Amino acid sequence: MDRSVSLPHQPNKTTTVTLVETSSNPSGMVLVSPYQTNRVGDPMDLVSLAQQVQKGDEFIRANACNRLTVIADQIRYLQEQARKVLEDARKDAELHHAACNVVKKPGNMYYLYMRESGQRYFSILSPREWGASCPHKFLGGYKLQHDMSWTPQEDVEKRDAEIGIMDKLLNRQTALPACTEPNFEGLSQ
Template sequence: MNSHVNANPIVQPVSSSSESGRNKQAVGIGTATDLVEIAKQIQDCEQYVSANACARLHLIVKQMQCLKKQAEEILTQCQRDIEVHKLPCNFVKRPGKTYYVYQKPDGSNCLCLLSPEEWGSLCPNKYIGAYKLMPDMTWMSEDQLSEWDQTDKLVHQLVSTPTFPAIDSKEAV
């Protein structure tokens, strides 16, 4: 405790033992300097708590932005899936099969079983893209298929292996 001759005393609780052995609060004398130090400590704690809360809120905002982006991607894919399902075709669509979208001369699109390679030079329509019908009835575009196949191989390896392989290793796939 700081003691100054001219300092203003403050009341400060001090522990003391009573006859029954219990601790009771007693009153001790502190100085104005102690009060300033306590106020500074409280101010520092408030700054630390505020900084900690801000750091945690920054993390939550980043997570919210990531979730928003994922939600937008899901909605975009959902809209695309609905559009592909609505395309005219003359067959029953089966999950696991790849189908091809072509644009007819009148500007409308259709779903076809034949790839551009299978059509060769005889294809009467403009090729737009390929989609694989997934088991959940969503569509996977051809540019997503390669990545999907690699991930699918890793998933099957994880399911069939009792040990956990390195996910980022190219040898694991």
């Protein structure tokens, strides 16, 4: 049985309270006084029930909003990650298409130069090795990784350390018995 109730502090808003259906013969048992079990009682009890329903609705809404906010933050983070992946892929492709007269091998450093004509090319000689006779504008040094991505020279040490940690993780995890929790013990040493 549904009852609409106006709350004292919100007279223009009604809340619907659902009461348990009444029966003079619940579960086949005849009641001595159905009036005593089915009466509505004090009207303030109905208001209290309505307030409780409304409070529940407010909490559910707040909880849903909080959870949706977390999801929205995760979506923004994933979108940013996707942009970064696409940008890195674009840069890597650009570097792979630079002119080069040597076969590029993963793990080696290559140095990008630009001729006066605008042609970009890789060399195995660094500007320091060229010395004062460096013939073209130096654009940057890059290490070709084993996944065929490029790491700028200034990030090589950091990237190598990250790869080292992942190698340790992979080596340690295969030597350990099956475990439900990740084991990062000793990886930062």
